[in-house]
Amino acid sequence: MGKIDVNLLEAGMELEADAREAKGLVLLSAGTVITEKHIGMLQSWDVPEVAVKGASQADLLGREAAKVDPAKREDVTRQLTELFRHTDREDPATQEIFRHCLIRAATVGHSSL
Secondary structure: OOEHHHOOOOOEEEOOOOOOOOOOOEEEOOEEEHHHHHHHHHOOOOOOEEEEEEOOOOHHHHHHHHOOHHHEEEEEEEEHHHHHHOOOOOOOHHHHHHHHHHHHHHOOOOOOO
């Protein structure tokens, strides 16, 4: 069961497991179909991620990345290249981390890394 960043949730998604706040209080039960109101509530309770049926973080980030302005993507790539300058960029794990950071920074609203 993969977890999805609350900022990537969309109305109509279904929870695969209970959504809990930091101390364990159940905010939404498994099987709940997410609404915009639910997303706002989860964000206000600082819930970072929830498990959703039939969706993965990578798929959602990839879909969001396709919507990113090419100039913003280029800017984020330049910033990440500087941050990763002392890493082995040929290493598959490093490449995956770089890719994930690129998509996340470009789509979740990080204007500066």
